[in-house]
Amino acid sequence: MDVFLQQLINGLSLGSIYALVALGYTMVYGIIKLINFAHCDLYMVGAYIGYLCMTHAGLGFFPSLLLSMAGCMLLGVLIEKIAYKPLRNAPRISLLITAIGMSLLLEYGMMFFFSPNVRTYPPMTGLMARSFTVGGVLLSMQQVVIWLITLALMLLLQYLVHRTRAGRAMRAVSLDKDAARLMGIDIDATISYTFAIGSALAGAAGMLVGVYYNTINPLMGVLPGLKAFVAAVVGGIGIIPGAMAGGYLIGIVEVLVSGYGFSMYRDAIVFALLILILIVRPAGLLGKHEGEKV
Amino acid sequence: MGKHKKRILQLAFFAATYLAVAALIRAGTINDFSFAVIVTICINIILSSSLNMVTGFAGQFSLGHAGFMSIGAYVCALTILRRPTPLGFLLGMLGGALLAALVGLLVGLPTLRLRGDYLAIATLGMAEIIRVVFLNLEITNGAAGLSFIPQLVDWNWLFAATAGTLLLIANFLNSSPGRACIAIQEDEVAAEAVGVNTLRYKVTVFSLGAFFAGIGGALYAAYFYFIKPDLFGFSRSVDILVIVVVGGMGSLSGSVVASVLLMVVSTALQAYPALRMILYSLLLVAVMLFRPQGLMGSKEVADLVFTRFRRAEKTEKQGG
Amino acid sequence: MSILTIQNLSKSFGGITAVSDVNLALECGELVGLIGPNGAGKTTVFNLLTGVYTPTGGEIRLGDLALQGKKPHYICGKGVARTFQNIRLFKNMTVLNNVRTAMHQHAGYGTLSSLLHLGRYHSEEQDMETRAAELLDRLGLGDKADELAGNLSYGEQRHLEIARALATEPVLLLLDEPAAGMNPAETLRLTRLLHDIRQQFNLTMLLIEHDMSLVMNICERIYVLDYGCVIASGSPADIRRDSRVIKAYLGEEAGHV
Numbered sequence: 001m002d003v004f005l006q007q008l009i010n011g012l013s014l015g016s017i018y019a020l021v022a023l024g025y026t027m028v029y030g031i032i033k034l035i036n037f038a039h040c041d042l043y044m045v046g047a048y049i050g051y052l053c054m055t056h057a058g059l060g061f062f063p064s065l066l067l068s069m070a071g072c073m074l075l076g077v078l079i080e081k082i083a084y085k086p087l088r089n090a091p092r093i094s095l096l097i098t099a100i101g102m103s104l105l106l107e108y109g110m111m112f113f114f115s116p117n118v119r120t121y122p123p124m125t126g127l128m129a130r131s132f133t134v135g136g137v138l139l140s141m142q143q144v145v146i147w148l149i150t151l152a153l154m155l156l157l158q159y160l161v162h163r164t165r166a167g168r169a170m171r172a173v174s175l176d177k178d179a180a181r182l183m184g185i186d187i188d189a190t191i192s193y194t195f196a197i198g199s200a201l202a203g204a205a206g207m208l209v210g211v212y213y214n215t216i217n218p219l220m221g222v223l224p225g226l227k228a229f230v231a232a233v234v235g236g237i238g239i240i241p242g243a244m245a246g247g248y249l250i251g252i253v254e255v256l257v258s259g260y261g262f263s264m265y266r267d268a269i270v271f272a273l274l275i276l277i278l279i280v281r282p283a284g285l286l287g288k289h290e291g292e293k294v
Numbered sequence: 295m296g297k298h299k300k301r302i303l304q305l306a307f308f309a310a311t312y313l314a315v316a317a318l319i320r321a322g323t324i325n326d327f328s329f330a331v332i333v334t335i336c337i338n339i340i341l342s343s344s345l346n347m348v349t350g351f352a353g354q355f356s357l358g359h360a361g362f363m364s365i366g367a368y369v370c371a372l373t374i375l376r377r378p379t380p381l382g383f384l385l386g387m388l389g390g391a392l393l394a395a396l397v398g399l400l401v402g403l404p405t406l407r408l409r410g411d412y413l414a415i416a417t418l419g420m421a422e423i424i425r426v427v428f429l430n431l432e433i434t435n436g437a438a439g440l441s442f443i444p445q446l447v448d449w450n451w452l453f454a455a456t457a458g459t460l461l462l463i464a465n466f467l468n469s470s471p472g473r474a475c476i477a478i479q480e481d482e483v484a485a486e487a488v489g490v491n492t493l494r495y496k497v498t499v500f501s502l503g504a505f506f507a508g509i510g511g512a513l514y515a516a517y518f519y520f521i522k523p524d525l526f527g528f529s530r531s532v533d534i535l536v537i538v539v540v541g542g543m544g545s546l547s548g549s550v551v552a553s554v555l556l557m558v559v560s561t562a563l564q565a566y567p568a569l570r571m572i573l574y575s576l577l578l579v580a581v582m583l584f585r586p587q588g589l590m591g592s593k594e595v596a597d598l599v600f601t602r603f604r605r606a607e608k609t610e611k612q613g614g
Numbered sequence: 615m616s617i618l619t620i621q622n623l624s625k626s627f628g629g630i631t632a633v634s635d636v637n638l639a640l641e642c643g644e645l646v647g648l649i650g651p652n653g654a655g656k657t658t659v660f661n662l663l664t665g666v667y668t669p670t671g672g673e674i675r676l677g678d679l680a681l682q683g684k685k686p687h688y689i690c691g692k693g694v695a696r697t698f699q700n701i702r703l704f705k706n707m708t709v710l711n712n713v714r715t716a717m718h719q720h721a722g723y724g725t726l727s728s729l730l731h732l733g734r735y736h737s738e739e740q741d742m743e744t745r746a747a748e749l750l751d752r753l754g755l756g757d758k759a760d761e762l763a764g765n766l767s768y769g770e771q772r773h774l775e776i777a778r779a780l781a782t783e784p785v786l787l788l789l790d791e792p793a794a795g796m797n798p799a800e801t802l803r804l805t806r807l808l809h810d811i812r813q814q815f816n817l818t819m820l821l822i823e824h825d826m827s828l829v830m831n832i833c834e835r836i837y838v839l840d841y842g843c844v845i846a847s848g849s850p851a852d853i854r855r856d857s858r859v860i861k862a863y864l865g866e867e868a869g870h871v
Contacts, residue, residue, distance in 0.1 A: 274415065
């Protein structure tokens, strides 16, 4: 039982990170129907910004977190403006290839400027380095911080999406772009806003993962990015609570599978779960399957 | 009339390519390095044209083509490691392709009910599962992979496999089942309404695509000495998709042209290893920004040549 | 003998009932109209008949064969063909290939001969091409065979939809507003055409149409649908006099006049 609880605790931390990244995938998909392959590299960039802030600029944890979120936000919006916006009326698959191009550019650009080597995050000090045992389960302060930050960001996101004008515009555009335009909504601004929020969340996830697992490298985003996207699909792509649920589900399953000694098959089990869920619920756990109107 | 002319033009092109490369090999102009480039181009042609059949023509978005390629590669490698003869290679290649097709059938039946991006992500998952299985099997030697695979592929094998794949795919697309598949891509509801069993044809075209991907994988294993699961990961599937889209969805000659061009660019960039992938990705974005429908759109080279002819004939007649 | 019998057919989407308790029967060789105001559920009846939707309740029989809940391609294979209200051609295919695609259930060769172009491929393809060309001639599209379907004019596209439906060799043809968007001259031409093909192909036809002159002209019987229910049926003359029909079309006030 203790093992199970311990794995659950670890799974919640990994799941938080997947959920944060999955939110960006799902929001962008919801609004422009693009699998934004460059999103996982924003997460990587976020980890690097956090690393630079903490090692070279000597900033503390929270200022670094804010800076990596801000940096990723800027980068995400910039990528959308330069590479995606001109293709708004092109076939969707061309947009996808462009996203793949941007993803490669970020990865290999990072290798070119910062070397392909693995970097190590500075060890946490003070309160952040503490850990304590609760009922036989080891809990580190880092994990608690990851949960709390994720929770805070999700609450903030709920507020932004449901309580602000821009959030309402976002939901309107994702439901029906043309109708939204006719209602006077600025589509371009809304799309930028979506990219900004999604990228900032990816930046936060990157920074948190750096603190949690210590090492970062230019290709660190690829596999977690895929799994975060899987999480978004499992939850029902385009649905914000779906991405959160999917993220936690994938994170917990992954950690449990490893914890019970099947770590070699971890990825296969995650993907098998995806395929199984899609076969049973073709639009994901929280998605509504809509037939085509004839 | 036009049909026969096109066929003759295609066959002439194939024959000329075969003879030219054979002559250059004999003359020693093509060395080992440039032959390796040609092998890669041919394998890419096989993979991209088969993926184009599935994604470009039949509209079933697959992100798992490399998974099928790996099945062909492993089956062929394991066969020729035991029987390093041309017959062994032939059996290994066909066995690998058939196994890939079978896996395609089994995976396709449940997943091809999904649409668009859901299908893409399911096929991606399937390829990752295949990769993990090869990582863990004993017979495939896990992450270290298989090495010292006998090099049995020469230009004759390579040409036969590539030209054969292209001809068979072109034949299929120009037939009743092929048209049914294209109809699915055009309008699935209408296709069902005129009697196309959409699931059956999706599964057919998907496992056919897997079959050819298996052939491509077999050639890879029997030329490059060494295979391991990570060679056939997600990024390989993406590479193949890139060729298809850059060449033009729904254009077989587009896939051929893009296979050659992208390989030439990639080889030329090898002089600048640090910048290579950066330039490559910039090129990719640039091509998509300026030509979102791909180099050839959905046209074939032969169509373009013949419209040019017809236009010329017309102007001549009008002039005379 | 009834070729098509619909009994207590119902379909609801969530809480909304689109078709409720519809009963309808077609005799072999009849040409029957299905009319009603917009949103009455006419196209939904077609979608239920052709298997696009699964009925919530009721029965559909073609001869003795139960069709409810079957897949569209199966129903097509049993001889029910349709056209679409919002034209759904294969736009990037040639006109000829649109028709040939619809013949594929009768193509007598399999996947292997399609790959190798051996066996019966050549003779079957030749045969299909001849039959497709004949069909296109009959619908006045003979000289458009090599054009892309998407490049045809609106009227031509409607004709091609009919040609494509006929290519499946149906016994029952469902036409969903074939005259929509046509001018009176085109409608007249279409009327003659429908009359001709019905005789040539020995068809039973069910026709959704808003153009009353067309419906009253060629239909032997008419069913009127309103809010998903059959509110009247009978000969064109009966329907014209039916107060419920007038009410449904013109509103409560007119019904009392």
